[in-house]
Every structure is written in C-alpha cells, then in structure tokens.
Amino acid sequence: xxxxxxxxxxxxxxxxxxxxxxxxxxxxxxxxxxxxxxxxxxxxxxxxxxxxxxxxxxxxxxxxxxxxxxxxxxxxxxxxxxxxxxxxxxxxxxxxxxxxxxxxxxxxxxxxxxxxxxxxxxxxxxxxxxxxxxx
Numbered sequence: 710x711x712x713x714x715x716x717x718x719x720x721x722x723x724x725x726x727x728x729x730x731x732x733x734x735x736x737x738x739x740x741x742x743x744x745x746x747x748x749x750x751x752x753x754x755x756x757x758x759x760x761x762x763x764x765x766x767x768x769x770x771x772x773x774x775x776x777x778x779x780x781x782x783x784x785x786x787x788x789x790x791x792x793x794x795x796x797x798x799x800x801x802x803x804x805x806x807x808x809x810x811x812x813x814x815x816x817x818x819x820x821x822x823x824x825x826x827x828x829x830x831x832x833x834x835x836x837x838x839x840x841x842x843x844x
Contacts, residue, residue: 744800760843790840
C-alpha cells in the first residue's frame with residue numbers, strides 16, 4: 710500500500726499548475742501586437758502585410774475568431790503578417806482612425822492600402838481569404 714504525504718501531493722499539484730500555466734502562456738503569446746497609431750504607421754510605411762483584429766474580452770464572436778487567427782498565424786505563408794490587436798472597449802481613438810463601429814472586425818492592409826474588411830466573420834476559409842488579401 711502506497712501512502713502519499715500531504716506535502717508531496719501539494720508539491721506535485723503546484724508543479725502541475727506551474728507547467729500548465731507555462732503551456733497556456735506559450736500558446737497565447739503569438740505574434741499579436743497591441744495596436745498603437747505609431748506601430749500601425751510604421752508597419753504601413755514599411756509596406757508590411759497587416760491584419761487588424763478588433764476584439765473585446767466579452768465578445769463570443771471574438772472568442773471564436775481567436776483560435777482561427779492563431780492557426781492562420783502558424784501557417785508559413787502568413788508568417789510575415791503583422792497582427793495588430795485593438796481593444797474595442799478601451800481604444801476608441803484607434804476605432805475612429807480605422808472607422809470601426811463593431812467588435813469582431815478584421816481589417817487587412819498591404820502597406821497603406823486596405824485590402825479587405827469583415828465584421829463578425831467566424832468561418833475559417835473566409836478569414837483565410839482576408840489574410841491572403843494582406844499579402
């Protein structure tokens with residue numbers, strides 16, 4: 710019969726929790742960059758491929774879009790796309806700059822040219838088309 714000490718169980722649980730937190734952190738630290746007017750202008754001036762993601766933590770459509778965006782970012786053909794994230798609730802100046810009126814808006818740019826825009830799109834093939842429009 711194996712006897713586990715309370716201390717050993719607590720140490721094991723803490724180690725598992727730390728490992729899980731590290732794994733989640735690694736999964737969520739994708740190439741997303743918080744949108745600022747300066748970052749956006751610099752990316753545009755450099756002629757970069759840009760996708761702007763207007764999101765809100767309370768938005769179910771945004772939550773559906775998030776894993777699709779992450780999977781597209783992982784594809785080699787989209788590795789050079791800069792994904793800029795705008796918080797719908799706190800970045801009203803950015804919303805005005807891009808003429809955005811709703812969360813779950815995705816906007817593709819190739820340099821200074823807007824090439825595609827969608828609102829509320831959750832179908833992966835359609836979001837992939839938007840990414841392709843940026844390159």
